Each structure stands twice: as C-alpha cells, then as structure tokens.
Amino acid sequence: LTDRLSEAFRNLRGQARLDEKNIQDGLREVRMALLEADVNFKVVKDFVDRVKEKALGADVLKSLTPGQQVVKIVHDELVELLGGEQTGLCLKHKPVTIMMVGLQGSGKTTTASKLANLLRAKHKMKPYLVPADVYRPAAIEQLHVLARQLDVPAYPSTTDMNPVDICADALKKAAEAGCDAVLFDTAGRLHVDEPLMEELSAIKARCNPAEILFVADAMTGQDAVTVAEAFDKRLGISGVVLTKMDGDARGGAALSIKSVTGKPLKFVGVGEKLSDLEPFHPDRAAQRILGMGDVMTLIEKAQDTMEAAEAEKLAAKMQQAKFDLEDFLTQMRRMRKIGSLESILKLIPGMGGMMKKLGDVQVPEKEIDRAEAIINSMTKKERREPSIINASRRERIAKGCGRTVADVNALIKNFEQMNKMMQKILGGGGAPKMPKMPR
Ligand code: GDP
Ligand code: MG
Incomplete structure (x- = not known):
C-alpha cells in the first residue's frame, strides 16, 4: 500500500x-x-x-x-x-469490565492477557482474568497458563459451568481479590451464529461491561470488517482490536473499520508475546501508510518558514523583473532555514520545471554568510537598485564588510545571473511559463 x-x-x-x-x-x-x-x-x-x-x-x-x-x-x-x-479504554468506573468477543482464532485469549499486562503496567491496575469459553477443550487451560505467566489471578472456570454464571460470579471473586479490572475471555465460533450471540448478549446483560472489544485477525481483511458489523449490530461493541498486524496483513481492515462500524480501532496486536499490543494512533498510522513522515515535516517546516503571501509577492516581483538585492538576501536567509534553493523554489508555482535546469543547488553556509555580510553593508538604495553600484561604491562596500572588491563583484555578478535566468525562464517565452498569480 x-x-x-x-x-x-x-x-x-x-x-x-x-x-x-x-x-x-x-x-x-x-x-x-x-x-x-x-x-x-x-x-x-x-x-x-x-x-x-x-x-x-x-x-x-x-x-x-x-x-x-x-x-x-x-x-x-x-x-x-x-x-x-486516539481512543483509549473507558477506565472511569471501577472495577473496569472488559469483554472480549470475536470469531475463533482471532486472538481473544491472547489479547485478554496482553490487556491485563498493559493495564497493570501502564495504569497500575490489578487485573483479573476470566475464562468463559467452555466449549473449546483447552481454552480454559490456555488462559490459566497465560495468567500464571503474568502472575495475574484468574477465575477457576470448568467446562461444566455456564459462561454467564462464570462471568457474574467472577465479578464477585475479583472484588474479593481486590482487583479493579476484570477481563472476560468469551467463546468464539468459526462463523457468526445465533446461539453464540445469545450467550454473549446474556453475559452483557448480566455483567454490563464497560468495554466490549471486538477482536479480529487483520489478515482476514474485509471479512474482519463484515464480522465486526455483525457483532456490533447484535451486541453494540465499544471498540476493535486487530491482531496479527505483524503478519502480511494489507491494512485494509484497519482503514475500513471505523467508517463502516463507527467504532474506533483501539489496539493492534503486533506479535505473539504478551507485550506485543499497541494502542492504535490514527495519525501515526496514516503517516506510516503514506510512508512520508519526512515529507510531512518538510511541508510543515516550509509553511512555517515561508508564509504563502510572502512567496506570492516574491514571485510577482520576479515576474516583473523587480527582484532586487534585498529579496536576494531574504532568499539567502531562508535557504539557511529550509536547506536548499530547491526547497524554496519548489514553493513557487511554475518553478517545478526550473528545478531540472538548476539541479539541486545547495548553497553552502559560508557563502550565505559572506553574501549576507556584503549585502548588509550596502545602502537601501543600492539594494533596491543594484545597477547604481559603481566602482567607488564597490570599494566602500568591500571595506564595510571586510571583504575584497572581488568578493563584492562576484556577488553582484551572481545576482545578475540569477536574475537574468529567472527573466528568461519566466518571461522570455521559455518553458515553463509562470502561471498567473492569484489575487
Ligand atoms: P482466540 O481463539 O480468539 O482466543 O485466539 P487466541 O488468542 O487463542 O489466538 C490464536 C492464535 O493467534 C494464537 O496462536 C496466538 O498466539 C496468535 N496470535 C494472537 N494475536 C497475535 C498477534 O498479534 N500476532 C501474532 N503473530 N499472533 C497472534
Ligand atoms: Mg480463546
């Protein structure tokens, strides 16, 4: 992508x-x-x-x-x-109750443990894990193993218990154990089916969880979005977790989920380890998708440095051959901030083509310093009307800034060349033409 x-x-x-x-x-x-x-x-x-x-x-x-x-x-x-x-978890009311829902194999059990880990590490909470999948043979044991690994208490569910009762009783046990975050790991199916939805609705009705997180495997792409919609219609989910984003998921699910379901993507799973869960940041994700973090900074930098109106004025001046040494100095100073002549010229419409002619001209710092010193020792009139700078004026300017007359000559020659080239490009029928400036 x-x-x-x-x-x-x-x-x-x-x-x-x-x-x-x-x-x-x-x-x-x-x-x-x-x-x-x-x-x-x-x-x-x-x-x-x-x-x-x-x-x-x-x-x-x-x-x-x-x-x-x-x-x-x-x-x-x-x-x-x-x-x-970025949308975080709703942690207002203690105990915080979080119900994981989703299809089989999506990553509910793993994510419940990862969340327990995160709530403890980042929010200093005391989590309690609740295995409520009594159908898959090893599901309860799987969560118990993860809970022991984390050293987090878990409800002693058994396969002969009713999932709704498990969750309701777990709330009491969690309170007794002094825990303030309860995570329900519910059962999944291969497909959305009615008995599962009824069971999940019953748990929701009994325990009124603050969060119902729909967990989906990012690699299932559009299916993840369709299934999220189905769960949301039936249960009213509060957010989504996309797992296995470390795999070769194409990212389509992450891009569609919010606009299709209206529910935020809150976390992404990025690996099998218990620490591999990250809050989802839309802005960072967008930049990563666009692969243009650096470009964004450059745009911002350029916008800060060069106000649009100013650039417009400058372009108009160039067009009318009124570009003087004062403008030249301003541009030099700007180069110091943005970096190169290229980045400045790019900000001016019609200059794209000129770039090819100039190549990537990098003006060294020292040159900018020297030019600045020389222009600084000119009078205002000289800067506005460089043509009046005769031999005696050149000598005075050179003395004023501690450079040689040859340096002053070189600068003026530089300026004249640049000016001439711009005239040629902008005015003299050479391509590309400067577009009409907006007024
Ligand atoms: P459940 O059936 O929804 O409870 O799914 P599980 O939590 O048992 O996860 C199914 C498989 O996916 C397990 O092998 C997990 O290790 C794996 N898994 C879960 N989340 C991630 C993830 O973010 N990245 C990777 N690579 N594997 C994951
Ligand atoms: Mg499971």
Whole structure:
C-alpha cells in the first residue's frame, strides 16, 4: 500500500500546477492503491470523493503549493478515516469490565492477557482474568497458563459451568481479590451464529461491561470488517482490536473499520508475546501508510518558514523583473532555514520545471554568510537598485564588510545571473511559463 501511494504522491507533488485532470489522475492511483490493500469499496469511494472535493476547492488550486496541499489533504482525510484522535479504554468506573468477543482464532485469549499486562503496567491496575469459553477443550487451560505467566489471578472456570454464571460470579471473586479490572475471555465460533450471540448478549446483560472489544485477525481483511458489523449490530461493541498486524496483513481492515462500524480501532496486536499490543494512533498510522513522515515535516517546516503571501509577492516581483538585492538576501536567509534553493523554489508555482535546469543547488553556509555580510553593508538604495553600484561604491562596500572588491563583484555578478535566468525562464517565452498569480 505504501509503495503504491508514494508513487501516486510523487507524481502529485511533482506537479507545479494542478488542474482537475492532474488531481483526477493522482486520485485514481490512490483509489487503486486502497482497493489493492483490500479496503472496502464504498469506503474507498467516499474517501476519494471527499479528497477530490477538498482538493478541487478554490483555495488549494490557487495556493502556492497545490501538489503538497493535496498530499496534505489525503493525509488529513486518512487520519479521519482511521478514527481521528486516539481512543483509549473507558477506565472511569471501577472495577473496569472488559469483554472480549470475536470469531475463533482471532486472538481473544491472547489479547485478554496482553490487556491485563498493559493495564497493570501502564495504569497500575490489578487485573483479573476470566475464562468463559467452555466449549473449546483447552481454552480454559490456555488462559490459566497465560495468567500464571503474568502472575495475574484468574477465575477457576470448568467446562461444566455456564459462561454467564462464570462471568457474574467472577465479578464477585475479583472484588474479593481486590482487583479493579476484570477481563472476560468469551467463546468464539468459526462463523457468526445465533446461539453464540445469545450467550454473549446474556453475559452483557448480566455483567454490563464497560468495554466490549471486538477482536479480529487483520489478515482476514474485509471479512474482519463484515464480522465486526455483525457483532456490533447484535451486541453494540465499544471498540476493535486487530491482531496479527505483524503478519502480511494489507491494512485494509484497519482503514475500513471505523467508517463502516463507527467504532474506533483501539489496539493492534503486533506479535505473539504478551507485550506485543499497541494502542492504535490514527495519525501515526496514516503517516506510516503514506510512508512520508519526512515529507510531512518538510511541508510543515516550509509553511512555517515561508508564509504563502510572502512567496506570492516574491514571485510577482520576479515576474516583473523587480527582484532586487534585498529579496536576494531574504532568499539567502531562508535557504539557511529550509536547506536548499530547491526547497524554496519548489514553493513557487511554475518553478517545478526550473528545478531540472538548476539541479539541486545547495548553497553552502559560508557563502550565505559572506553574501549576507556584503549585502548588509550596502545602502537601501543600492539594494533596491543594484545597477547604481559603481566602482567607488564597490570599494566602500568591500571595506564595510571586510571583504575584497572581488568578493563584492562576484556577488553582484551572481545576482545578475540569477536574475537574468529567472527573466528568461519566466518571461522570455521559455518553458515553463509562470502561471498567473492569484489575487
Ligand atoms: P482466540 O481463539 O480468539 O482466543 O485466539 P487466541 O488468542 O487463542 O489466538 C490464536 C492464535 O493467534 C494464537 O496462536 C496466538 O498466539 C496468535 N496470535 C494472537 N494475536 C497475535 C498477534 O498479534 N500476532 C501474532 N503473530 N499472533 C497472534
Ligand atoms: Mg480463546
């Protein structure tokens, strides 16, 4: 998924100007990538429609960095799709009661133990484990073994007991043992069936758990989402845990679950060990999916450093050949903050093509320092009108900043060359043309 999306974004980002067609093409790639990752068809459609609507909004197209803006929109919508804010467990009322539900083999028993471990380690709680799967032969023993491993008390269930009675009695025993978190590990089936749902409803009615966590194997993809829906309709789940995310799950389930069920993905299982459970953070997941953590920082950095309005003014000046030494200095200073001439030029529409001509020009720190010193010792008038800088002025400037006249000459020559090149690219019919600046 990440590879497909990065490709789509590379293309989008590379576009100096975006129009409806560019965006459509980019989003077609995004759509394919999501479908390939086994994301629910309707979820994909809604997602792409939402991104398209925002991306085609006037603000984005008129902005200075449409490509990056679109990438940011996709990122933000992805976070929304994944559930927005991270949702933790409801731990308000003691004892905290958590009921694990899901199909057979999804990871309920393992996750119940992992949660007991996490509640104790992170929330200083005293967990109590309750084996309520009396059907699968070794299910009770499995949880008892894990409980001993964790050194956590567990209810002494036996296969001849009724699961509803087990859970109700376990609440009393947990209180007697001074525990404040009770985890019910219920039975599963290979498929959703009515007797199971009735049993689970009965446990819910008797014990009124604060959390009903639906546990699903991430590798089952869309099935996980369909089954989650069925459990939710019947039981009203409070959240989802996707297990086996360490395997080669394509991630589609994680992307669809919130928008299909309306219930948040709270945890992901990332291994067989009891510590392999992580709270699910939509924002981090979105960044990982997009494979663009670094790109996001760069966008933010660039946005901080260069206000859009300022960049716009600069571009207009360049276009009218009014770019002076003062602007040159401002740009130099900016380079120091962002890093390279490339990253600055990228922020200016129409400059995408120019990048190829310039290559990745990295201006060394020392040069920036020197240029800054020289420009600083010029008068305002000289900066605005570099053409008036004659021989005697050059000498004065050189003295003022402690450099040689040759240094001053070199700087002015540099500036003139850059200016000329920009004129050529922007004005003189050379491609690419500078788009009309939005007013
Ligand atoms: P249950 O039938 O729903 O109780 O499922 P179990 O808890 O017994 O888990 C079924 C299998 O999945 C076991 O072999 C677990 O070790 C394994 N399992 C559970 N969660 C994870 C996980 O996050 N990653 C991996 N790799 N295996 C897991
Ligand atoms: Mg089990």
